[in-house]
Amino acid sequence: MSSSTLPSGVPALDSTLGALLIGSFLSLILFGVALYEGYTYFKNRHYETATITTLVSVVLVFDTVHVVLIMISAYHYTVTNFANPASLNTAYWSLNVVPLVGAVLSLLSQGFFARRVSLISPLYVVFAVIAAMGVVTASVCTFIITVKGFSSGTLDLVVGNHLYSEIALGSVTLTAVCLTGSLLSVLVRARSYQTRVPNTSDWPEHSLRKLWVVWVVNTGTLIFCACTTALVLAVASPHSLWWVMFYFISVRLDVITLLSVLNSRRIVPVNADVLEAGGGYGRSVLARANRLATVERWNIPELPEESPPAVIDIKVTHEVEGRESAAIEIPRRGTRKFRR
Known part of the structure; x- marks a missing residue:
């Protein structure tokens, strides 16, 4: 069914259902990457603390639930209501729960990153606190979105009037700026010092993959790019779901980055x-x-x-x-x- 033949009041399929489907596909691909990182972690988790092991287990469970909810939502709108495009105006229960589960994932992973930044030096505690406040604010807004979605039964908070979504996206973007900026600044200062002082370089030649992991993945740069893109699309194109696609991606990247940081270690007894x-x-x-x-x-x-x-x-x-x-x-x- 083309957009020109849609009943009055039904949103365009390309920018709503199409964006939801593409986001689901990309989310499943990234979920596979997260599963591989999780397998690598549990395979090599020697001398690990029970706290971090529990954190990883909980994150992987919630990540699986989040992906399943996305698949249920996509199936509902594309198969169950294949001949009923007007269903795009209603909020299915799984789509209402998706942001709440995503908020739990962001809270766990970003909390780990904030703790990581706070341990760099006392100066960076300020940025860690700001980041923590940002992710808590986003979680509160997400809870409001879920409650209002169930009470109204419509997608008004997702397509069109999504003030709470914009606040949540702005908060997680602020969190990403603080955490990513802090980690990149440390890497840049370390590299600058080691190039100025002879015989202090611990930066031997590495492959492009290793440079990508340390400078891009483990610093949260990918999370920052996804959150920023989602925020810009939510403000610039409020009547579409393209921003939801990048939101799905940002949640998957939260999990992948957490596991990548943990897998980049090789702990030995001190x-x-x-x-x-x-x-x-x-x-x-x-x-x-x-x-x-x-x-x-x-x-x-x-x-x-x-x-x-x-x-x-x-x-x-x-x-x-x-x-x-x-x-x-x-x-x-x-x-x-x-x-x-």
Whole structure:
């Protein structure tokens, strides 16, 4: 049925049902990527904490539920109501629940990213707090959208008058700006420092894939692009569902980025030998060992260190453009060296 033969009051199929279908297809493809990342995580989750393992399990369950709800919605509008285009004016129950489940996924994944940014340094705690406020605001707006969708039974909050959707998209975009900007700034500062100071470079030549993972995927740049595009389309084209397509993509990218960050680690037991014991020095060495363990656990990009590190011989790994590990030897004087 072409758009020219549609009954009066029925929205155009290309920009509504077509956008929903394309979003469903792309969402299923990205869901497959998330499943692969989840399989990789559980296969290699040695020395992992119960908290992060539980987080990943819950995220994968909700991600599966989210995709199933999208498929149910697409089936309802394309098969069950194939000859009834007027059904596009009504909100099916699964379509009302989709944003609520997506909000839970964003809250879990973005909460992990905010915690990750807050551990970089005290300065970045401010950006982490702003990001957390943004994702909470988006979750509240999404809850309102779900409640109003069930009470009205129409798609007015999705097609046309979607003020709450725009606020939610604006909030998650703000969150992405804070988190992605913080992570990219650390990587840029580290690269700049290592190019200025001789014998401090831990940026060996890597493949394009590893550079893509560290600089684009793990920083949340893809999430930022998807959220920004969804926000722009929601404002510029309020009577279409093209923005919903990018919303579906952004939720899948939340999960993929979370799992990619976790899979970029290779955790080993931290073994610190204090070479010179006594007084507060021993406590400082223990604190540094704990800090390095936290850096690896949350895969935190580290700021460059201007002063020589403490006298400690410690083996730990952290992300250096890829999923390879490096044993770090911290000498008494000089710069950080890497043993391959």
